[in-house]
Amino acid sequence: MAAKKILILGSGMVAKPCVDYLLRTPTNNLTIACRALSTAQQVAAGRARTNPITLDVSSPELDRSIADHDVVISLVPFTYHASVVRSAIRGKTNVITTSYVSSEIRSLEQEAKQAGITVLNEVGMDPGIDHLYAVKTIDEVHEKGGKVLEFYSYCGGLPAPEASDNPLRFKFSWSPRGALLSQLNSATFLKDGKVVEVPNKDLMNSAVPYHIMDGYSFVAYPNRDSTSFREAYKIPEAHTVIRGTLRYEGNPAMVKALIELGWLDSSNKDWLEDGMT
Incomplete structure (x- = not known):
């Protein structure tokens, strides 16, 4: 080689x-x-x-x-x-x-x-590995003559439950700034044939419990724009397409509090001057 x-x-x-x-x-x-x-x-x-x-x-x-x-x-x-x-x-x-x-x-x-x-591009976990498994599963359904009417994909890079020992119930494995600011995005998805838009200020409020397995308290909220993936994943028959983010219960509430306190506001602050501690 x-x-x-x-x-x-x-x-x-x-x-x-x-x-x-x-x-x-x-x-x-x-x-x-x-x-x-x-x-x-x-x-x-x-x-x-x-x-x-x-x-x-x-x-x-x-x-x-x-x-x-x-x-x-x-x-x-x-x-x-x-x-x-x-x-x-x-x-x-x-x-x-x-x-x-x-x-x-x-x-x-x-x-x-x-x-x-x-x-x-898009060769991480989300986006990346999620694309591969989505297309693999969809292709398998289509090959058997089936249809995908509803598509849901939720991903989250989460610590083991025993390690989720901080108010965010989260550990950073990539840019902390990027991870937090991603929770300020707006979101768009397709639900029952209708396009649903979630403004960035409401994203954390949209988080709902999402059961995957017993013993884990997950919540999920929509991730960016899911509508384009009906075409990308070749599922024109789908009336619902939602790509979302998984977090442990309590994370969205904590992030919402940080937002309301202004701690995730990236605009310049006059009172934050060089040399201040």
């Missing part, structure tokens, strides 16, 4: 598991890039075939670094993914992200095809 040069952008909570997985293949050689060299070095520490570097994804150096590799895995905030894809198109380098396909990235599809590269 030919050696592969892989560039990993970002050194957050997902980076170390990603690096460890890639290093299972002895022909993979990794470059770990972060704005702070010390942070990249922490990810690379004790791991063979890794090269930590300092790199800002908004700098001109991004083009050169991406062009020097076979694949770039973007683990930086999703707002930077389009810039990474544009750079990869110029450098003819394949791209992987775990984030949803934004309209901006979708607009680059033709350019990516012309460059002869693969841009693979």
Whole structure:
């Protein structure tokens, strides 16, 4: 197997598991890039075939670094993914992200095809693994002559019950900021043939108990826009399509309290000045 040069952008909570997985293949050689060299070095520490570097994804150096590799895995905030894809198109380098396909990235599809590269998105757990099992199950139903009239898919990266020992009943396995702000999204889904819209201010109020197995107290609320997945999953016969998020009971109420207290408001505050503690 030919050696592969892989560039990993970002050194957050997902980076170390990603690096460890890639290093299972002895022909993979990794470059770990972060704005702070010390942070990249922490990810690379004790791991063979890794090269930590300092790199800002908004700098001109991004083009050169991406062009020097076979694949770039973007683990930086999703707002930077389009810039990474544009750079990869110029450098003819394949791209992987775990984030949803934004309209901006979708607009680059033709350019990516012309460059002869693969841009693979939505390859996490949600979105990602959930897509695979959804399509697998739907295909099995269709192959047997059945129809999918109602589709429900609920996912949640949750700690073991005994470890859900904080007011959020949650542990962060990816960007804490991203995880919390995702609970401020609006949502849209299809229910009994009608499109239902949930404003972001009401998302946590929409959480309802969801029984999966005895001994677990789950709640579920809708996740972003589910309506497009009737076409994506090839279930035109479905009158209900809901993709949602699972949390332990108590989480939405706690998040709602944080919202009402203003702790999830990302706008600048005059009273939060540099140097204050």
